[in-house]
Amino acid sequence: MSKYSINMNQDCRLCPFVSTAIEKLSDCQMQQLTDNHIVVSFKKGDPIIKQGTYSTNVIFLRSGLVKVHITGPYSEQIVKISKAPQYLGLPTTFGDAVNQYSITALDNCELCFIDNTTFRQLLKESEHFSYQIIQSLCRYEIESFRRCANRTQKLTRGNLADVLLDFANNIFQSDVFTIPISQVEIGNLIDTSRESVSRMLSEFEKDGIIRMTGKQMEIINKKSLELISQNG
Amino acid sequence: MSKYSINMNQDCRLCPFVSTAIEKLSDCQMQQLTDNHIVVSFKKGDPIIKQGTYSTNVIFLRSGLVKVHITGPYSEQIVKISKAPQYLGLPTTFGDAVNQYSITALDNCELCFIDNTTFRQLLKESEHFSYQIIQSLCRYEIESFRRCANRTQKLTRGNLADVLLDFANNIFQSDVFTIPISQVEIGNLIDTSRESVSRMLSEFEKDGIIRMTGKQMEIINKKSLELISQNG
DNA sequence: ATAATTTTGTGATGTTAATCACATTTCTTA
DNA sequence: TAAGAAATGTGATTAACATCACAAAATTAT
Known part of the structure; x- marks a missing residue:
């Protein structure tokens, strides 16, 4: 029921939402990113990542609020509420060919869809960038242990x-x-x-x-x- | 109560437990790893990583069984049981200066303590190695979402x-x-x-x-x- | 605007598992 | 090997919530 408005080739250098991980990229790498992503608007309730489908792109949340949720054995569990700016679903994008959880917009969101190959190329070329990603993955996991302990206890x-x-x-x-x-x-x-x-x-x-x-x-x-x- | 037996400078090329992530390293990189780690034996019940202490080394579990546990608001929660061979506590090593969870030996374990700087150097130099680490961090997190959903539902x-x-x-x-x-x-x-x-x-x-x-x-x-x- | 749908409020009842209490068994260690 | 400590077994009682049932309110669609 939603029409996604799409903007091609926004310059990442001018993007006010640009991730801190990206800041240290060279101009050339930045240009590569600019050339290989599109910006899409989502409305409240629109699925951004859907559990069970193939993961195709790296997604960066420029603005808006989303829920990360997973289909459990009996009901849906909302893992967390995330707000911009941050990458969405890196674990499900790189951890498995098929998405293992869903992400849904909770209000109007702007998202950058970045080509997987381009993203991997950046990881390969920028040690700083890939270390930032590693660090944020590590923090996500610590957070997720903590959340689980709180929830159950x-x-x-x-x-x-x-x-x-x-x-x-x-x-x-x-x-x-x-x-x-x-x-x-x-x-x-x-x-x-x-x-x-x-x-x-x-x-x-x-x-x-x-x-x-x-x-x-x-x-x-x-x-x-x-x-x-x-x-x- | 435990005496740790320590072996310096084992050649990682000869290590039968060597992580798959390491396999693609060059001889030179492998030598660097060999020169900058020690192998330690732990006994059942020995703490390997202790929540609240500073994280100092990257740890690879060569053999044995461990529990990963976190102090929750009311009681101890065992996050998971892990067996060799695999890296231990990467999230708590890279995600925070202070360990956010504990790891304890459940039987006799052999562990490699790898110098943090050496490990980061490897990440920097080998794109393949760092991508392997990223992938395994991603898989850990997906697993952890799944475990939490099961446990609570x-x-x-x-x-x-x-x-x-x-x-x-x-x-x-x-x-x-x-x-x-x-x-x-x-x-x-x-x-x-x-x-x-x-x-x-x-x-x-x-x-x-x-x-x-x-x-x-x-x-x-x-x-x-x-x-x-x-x-x- | 009005109907249809979704969301929320609240009582009554039932279930799961926590807690308390204490006996018994198994493991440690002096 | 005996004594102490830790782990396990089992009953009785209770607390926290789920579930069911239905009413009311709010939102969305026609």
Whole structure:
């Protein structure tokens, strides 16, 4: 249902979203990147990477918000919410010919699709670039261990507090924001049912910790949320 | 309590455990690796990497079995059991100056400690080597997403079945083996209490799926285990 | 605008597995 | 080999959530 607007051959040197990993590339390498990518706009709900399909391009998220999700044995699990600027799905692009997880736009996104061969050429030619990529892959994995430990050990209350704190502190950098996902999705993010999410949000509101008007969220008592995050 | 036996300067060309990533290195690079690593023996229970300490070396597991574990908000979580030959803790070595998780020997292990600078030099000089490392980091992360989804979505029965199947199919490649971890550790691996592990193992035994004598385990009905793995 | 669809709120009930308690067995080590 | 420590077995009780059921609200499509 979506029409993707496509811009060919934007100059990466002028791109305000350009990844830090790219900064050290030579002019010639930069030109190669510029010549071998296209910029595409996606709308809320559009699939960017789809689990089970062949992975074809390296994707860089210039702007917007996405969810990384995987089909588990019984239900969909949202692994994480990621915001621009960053590469998307490097592990699934280089780790397997077939995508092992999905990425979906949560709002309007601008993405660069970079030719796989070009990207590999850059890795080959720039030691700095490939080391940056290695480092970011390493950090992703550490993060993912940490997330998994939290998710499985904390009670639902604590996990929900973490989601709200993550939105406020990392994603939106404001205590007032519009929740970009449904309560079903929050459930998928913290491995609980949507009913429990609903009940607990009501509870937070009753306790004066948050104020909600539809999707509009205001964190009133962040200290309480942090305590709940720590002590379940 | 352990005495590490150390061998300096083993020739990596002669090492039967040498990582596939290394195979394409030039003789000169291989010599550099040989000159800048030491081989150390660890005993069951010895810490190899300790969360919170500085990461100093790249470690290659030549032989033996280890557990990768992380201190979660309430308890220890075993992320995975890994066997030789493979690199250990690359993510925590390159992702952060301080180790973000621990690795502990589960039996007698032989490890190569490779100088960090030497390893980075190899990454820099061999495109093939660094691409191999990138690929394996990518695969680790995909695996870790999958493990987390299984752990949080499956019931304890299914997770326990998975552990037994993993030992039989991947780690020991035999349906008869000695469980290398305690029931507490099995609990830490599948996020459940040791009591539940004990009860469920008894149940498996009662149902004629396994036979246990102390740590000695025999899988009698693998089909049943696979069904339990799938259907909880 | 209005119908259709999706999302959310909330009560009642049931299940899984945690926790507590204590006995028993197995492993360590002096 | 005996004593101490660690690991395991098993029952009783309880807590956290899932699930079911349905109503209400909000969003989207026609």
